[in-house]
Amino acid sequence: GNSVTQMEGPVTLSEEAFLTINCTYTATGYPSLFWYVQYPGEGLQLLLKATKADDKGSNKGFEATYRKETTSFHLEKGSVQVSDSAVYFCARLSSSYDKVIFGPGTSLSVIP
């Protein structure tokens, strides 16, 4: 199938903790991969992307590396802040390039 799987939440971390949110995908070929974020009360916004194997996307201290060997795109941040509390969606571009296929989302709460 063509799907995106990510670790179930909710995830609760203390401020300055290390964050990993796992994401794996199934697809034909090597689609562009994305992490979108939805902050409380706000719309979805693109956090980072990678368009080919071994690319690393990064933004706001978050990173994710496109691993074709493991079909993964795990999101990491070395030191989370309270303001990082949000729902994070892993996603991939469809093979027909006409839509984004989203994972179910992982809710992150960072406590002081």
Add this chain to the structure above:
Amino acid sequence: GAGVSQTPSNKVTEKGKYVELRCDPISGHTALYWYRQSLGQGPEFLIYFQGTGAADDSGLPNDRFFAVRPEGSVSTLKIQRTERGDSAVYLCASSPTSGQGAGEQYFGPGTRLTVT
């Protein structure tokens, strides 16, 4: 620099009624997408427009759902004979390009539809 806007932000309707949801994309964006997001889930694709034409409507759940984009800008999602299962947040997104750039989509705040 306005983003994607959607109206209304909230819509409550009775089962069986007809509703229209409007999306105003970022000016100049040729690609427009509609998604539906149920509570606790990721957005699910409904339909994609390239210009005025629906290039892919494979995500529309049934023939009660229809969308138009007559002038290649504003789009309206129309739902006939609404059912309680249609309750969700309807998201609109636009993108300046299709193809490999299509994943960098800009989302609106959504319309929360509640069917009672």
